[in-house]
Amino acid sequence: MSEPRLYNSRLIDTYIKLIKARSPHINIEVMLRSIGIEPYEVADEGRWFTQEETNRFYRAVLQATGNENIAREAGRFSASTDALGSIRRYILAMLGPAKAFALGSKLAENLTRSADYSTRVISQKAVEITVRPHEGVKEEPFQCQNRIGVFEAIVSLFNYKPPLIEHEECLFNGSPVCRYTVRWQPNKTSWLKQGRDIYAFCAVIANFALALGAPTLLEQALPLSITGLLGMNWWLEASRKKLAENTLEYLRDSTEQLNEQINVNYRNTQLSREIGEAITSPNNIDEVLQVMVRTLERTLDYDRGLILVANKANQRLEIRGAFGYTEEHLDLLETTSFHLDNPNSQGPLVVSYRHQKPILVNDVSEISEVVTPKSRQFINALGTKSFLAVPIVLDNESIGVLAVDNYHGKKPLINSDVNLLMGIAPAIGVSFRNAILNEARENQFAATLKVLAHSIDARDFLTAGHSEKVAEYTVGIATELGKSHEYCQMIRIGALLHDYGKIGVPDTVLKKDGPLTDEERALVKTHSEKSFDILSQVPFEGLNQEIPDIALYHHERWDGTGYPKGLKGTDIPLGARIVAIADFFEAITSKRHYREPMPVNVAIDLLKRGSGSHFDPDILPAFLRYLGRSKKAGESLPQVREPRYTYKSPVIARINDLTVNGETIDISTGGVFLHLPAHLAGTIERHSVLDLTLDLPSAKNVRISGEVRWVNHATRHSSKHHPTGIGVAFREIDQNVLHLLRYSLHKMVRSREVLFPQAAINL
Numbered sequence: 001m002s003e004p005r006l007y008n009s010r011l012i013d014t015y016i017k018l019i020k021a022r023s024p025h026i027n028i029e030v031m032l033r034s035i036g037i038e039p040y041e042v043a044d045e046g047r048w049f050t051q052e053e054t055n056r057f058y059r060a061v062l063q064a065t066g067n068e069n070i071a072r073e074a075g076r077f078s079a080s081t082d083a084l085g086s087i088r089r090y091i092l093a094m095l096g097p098a099k100a101f102a103l104g105s106k107l108a109e110n111l112t113r114s115a116d117y118s119t120r121v122i123s124q125k126a127v128e129i130t131v132r133p134h135e136g137v138k139e140e141p142f143q144c145q146n147r148i149g150v151f152e153a154i155v156s157l158f159n160y161k162p163p164l165i166e167h168e169e170c171l172f173n174g175s176p177v178c179r180y181t182v183r184w185q186p187n188k189t190s191w192l193k194q195g196r197d198i199y200a201f202c203a204v205i206a207n208f209a210l211a212l213g214a215p216t217l218l219e220q221a222l223p224l225s226i227t228g229l230l231g232m233n234w235w236l237e238a239s240r241k242k243l244a245e246n247t248l249e250y251l252r253d254s255t256e257q258l259n260e261q262i263n264v265n266y267r268n269t270q271l272s273r274e275i276g277e278a279i280t281s282p283n284n285i286d287e288v289l290q291v292m293v294r295t296l297e298r299t300l301d302y303d304r305g306l307i308l309v310a311n312k313a314n315q316r317l318e319i320r321g322a323f324g325y326t327e328e329h330l331d332l333l334e335t336t337s338f339h340l341d342n343p344n345s346q347g348p349l350v351v352s353y354r355h356q357k358p359i360l361v362n363d364v365s366e367i368s369e370v371v372t373p374k375s376r377q378f379i380n381a382l383g384t385k386s387f388l389a390v391p392i393v394l395d396n397e398s399i400g401v402l403a404v405d406n407y408h409g410k411k412p413l414i415n416s417d418v419n420l421l422m423g424i425a426p427a428i429g430v431s432f433r434n435a436i437l438n439e440a441r442e443n444q445f446a447a448t449l450k451v452l453a454h455s456i457d458a459r460d461f462l463t464a465g466h467s468e469k470v471a472e473y474t475v476g477i478a479t480e481l482g483k484s485h486e487y488c489q490m491i492r493i494g495a496l497l498h499d500y501g502k503i504g505v506p507d508t509v510l511k512k513d514g515p516l517t518d519e520e521r522a523l524v525k526t527h528s529e530k531s532f533d534i535l536s537q538v539p540f541e542g543l544n545q546e547i548p549d550i551a552l553y554h555h556e557r558w559d560g561t562g563y564p565k566g567l568k569g570t571d572i573p574l575g576a577r578i579v580a581i582a583d584f585f586e587a588i589t590s591k592r593h594y595r596e597p598m599p600v601n602v603a604i605d606l607l608k609r610g611s612g613s614h615f616d617p618d619i620l621p622a623f624l625r626y627l628g629r630s631k632k633a634g635e636s637l638p639q640v641r642e643p644r645y646t647y648k649s650p651v652i653a654r655i656n657d658l659t660v661n662g663e664t665i666d667i668s669t670g671g672v673f674l675h676l677p678a679h680l681a682g683t684i685e686r687h688s689v690l691d692l693t694l695d696l697p698s699a700k701n702v703r704i705s706g707e708v709r710w711v712n713h714a715t716r717h718s719s720k721h722h723p724t725g726i727g728v729a730f731r732e733i734d735q736n737v738l739h740l741l742r743y744s745l746h747k748m749v750r751s752r753e754v755l756f757p758q759a760a761i762n763l
Contacts, residue, residue, distance in 0.1 A: 003051065009041065009043070009046075012054070015057070015058075015074045021077075037056075070142075071142035076149040098127060101129065118132075125183060125184055130177050131179075144167075151163065151180060163182050289320045289432070302324070302405065304406075305323050305404045306401075307392075307402055308400050310398070314341075317401060336378060346372055347372070352401050356393055356398055360418055363385075388413050390422050392428050393425065399432060400432070449497060452496075455503070466590065469590075470582045471495035473495075473581075475495075477626055494546065494547045494550035494575050495583075497535060498551045498554050499531065501526070501529065525555070532552035546575055553573055554580050556572045556580070558613060558616050580615060582623070589603050652693040671706065671727065673727050681713045682713045686708055687707060689707055690706055690708065692704045692706055703737075704730050705731050707728065708728055
């Protein structure tokens with residue numbers, strides 16, 4: 001997930017205005033562009049910057065000015081007439097430091113999202129301010145100094161003496177918060193104004209007293225006229241002050257509304273941009289939907305959101321993404337069926353989908369009599385107060401529903417919310433379709449590559465599955481090295497095709513039982529260059545352009561003694577160095593015509609001995625970590641690895657007193673994968689013993705005992721390439737049955753019933 005945007009551009013703009021005022025020789029545009037920030041981004045009051053961007057900006061300012069106090073000075077500068085207007089508008093509208101600090105959290109919300117600000121008024125001359133960073137936010141010391149400068153600026157705006165600021169607790173001294181106590185004293189002018197008001201009040205009282213005791217009319221008229229004049233002046237001054245307060249309050253409200261509109265406009269612009277990127281992103285369906293959910297959560301002002309998509313049979317709506325829901329509510333959503341094939345279903349989500357219209361409800365009690373009792377119970381269980389559902393329509397057909405709701409009783413949903421979501425929903429539909437088309441294209445491409453890879457492996461049943469297993473190891477290494485999903489996909493293809501040049505090597509050499517002659521060995525070595533020549537003709541794009549080089553150089557050695565070019569060290573492409581380790585390990589732990597497979601511990605020892613000579617010493621640890629993780633996950637390492645083949649046939653399995661019917665998916669002389677219904681697969685435990693009755697091509701009703709080694713189920717997902725079911729390892733297999741099994745597998749190879757390509761998890 002991208003780094004959160006925490007600081008408004010107006011904070012950075014204060015620094016820039018300070019630099020322009022005091023150091024006009026500094027080229028602001030050059031400085032900004034050197035750290036990856038465009039000047040127009042700072043000028044946009046709706047733009048927010050990340051912590052990292054803000055840190056880079058501060059370092060650049062510090063280097064350009066050489067002023068260690070620049071952060072605090074920028075805070076003070078915010079009070080100047082040349083600085084950030086919005087800060088002055090807010091503070092002046094509050095008519096006093098105490099009120100300014102008390103309402104300061106509202107100001108903070110418009111400028112920073114990094115922390116919560118709370119103010120406790122101690123007296124009319126002192127406040128305590130606590131700043132608590134949000135979870136995951138790591139502020140820097142310069143931001144603490146900038147806050148102190150802002151506090152000084154707030155007091156100075158009222159022409160008071162510089163305040164005394166005590167910083168009792170600081171984040172950068174190990175405290176969980178920054179706590180400040182700000183104290184101030186009025187200046188001489190303030191004292192004079194206060195004295196004038198007291199004098200006027202006393203004069204009014206004195207003149208009233210004198211007038212009541214005066215003996216003549218003249219003596220009465222003079223004090224009364226003075227009293228009236230003073231009273232009228234006092235009343236006019238109070239009226240003027242009240243009018244000023246009302247005017248400034250109006251200005252403050254207008255400023256807040258303007259800031260809010262700026263933020264809304266910016267959020268909508270950001271939303272449009274990010275959705276546009278998602279539409280053009282070549283990701284799969286789930287990735288696209290997750291990007292959409294994260295974008296909606298980050299940019300929209302709703303408590304919760306939900307994307308539902310109709311299943312392939314168009315029977316029900318399935319949840320494909322959500323934000324803001326508790327685990328309890330998510331469990332409720334995932335266990336609730338939104339039926340599209342039930343005409344009696346009248347839930348808001350289903351109605352929105354069917355009739356392709358938005359459903360907006362600000363008070364769920366208003367629809368309590370319309371929806372079914374089940375829907376009413378569901379809405380109440382979610383605690384929904386108001387919600388909006390809009391259909392996701394593509395080519396005039398509904399494909400899903402986008403729903404948002406307010407759980408904590410925020411402002412009511414209005415027509416602009418409907419318009420906004422109705423504008424977003426088609427973009428989600430386009431993204432969904434693009435992802436489907438992209439997945440179909442990738443599946444076709446992957447299927448073609450697998451056919452190419454297996455056309456080599458299938459020439460010899462002992463090497464069947466070699467490329468797939470190398471690909472699995474290769475992706476494991478790349479993942480341990482922290483490589484991107486795109487890189488892992490690329491190197492997987494490179495691993496699948498790394499031996500494709502062997503198509504030009506005769507079977508008499510590839511399948512030879514004994515040692516190869518020098519001429520035969522030289523012929524085998526040509527396969528890497530043959531692979532390169534063939535794969536170079538494929539129009540690979542982007543990262544995939546590295547694939548031919550991976551095939552060409554995967555037999556190079558770290559010390560330069562490999563072939564075909566004798567490359568050394570990092571001159572060997574990274575992908576080829578990764579495949580070299582995976583290829584070596586897979587080859588020596590598998591049976592070949594001329595030798596038996598090596599135990600894993602022996603193979604690992606050979607790998608370690610080859611570190612720094614044969615293999616890249618920085619990559620080998622990643623492979624060993626991957627093997628360790630695979631072992632912890634319950635995947636059997638290939639002590640004696642047997643090739644596995646696609647084979648679909650009915651099977652009867654008896655586990656304890658339970659008899660179940662299933663279907664084989666793939667099989668080897670070591671075990672079989674059984675496809676079982678989900679409700680059965682979920683009840684079977686690992687290491688359970690079972691008796692199988694199989695139908696093989698060479699024999700019917702063959703009985704074999706086995707043990708469950710792994711389970712594929714929604715709650716125990718072990719292989720993305722298999723349906724729900726169990727992986728079974730054969731045990732105590734009869735020699736006659738073993739002979740029948742081997743004969744059947746050999747017969748399948750000869751009849752070109754090729755191995756099951758995704759059978760990557762060994763039994």
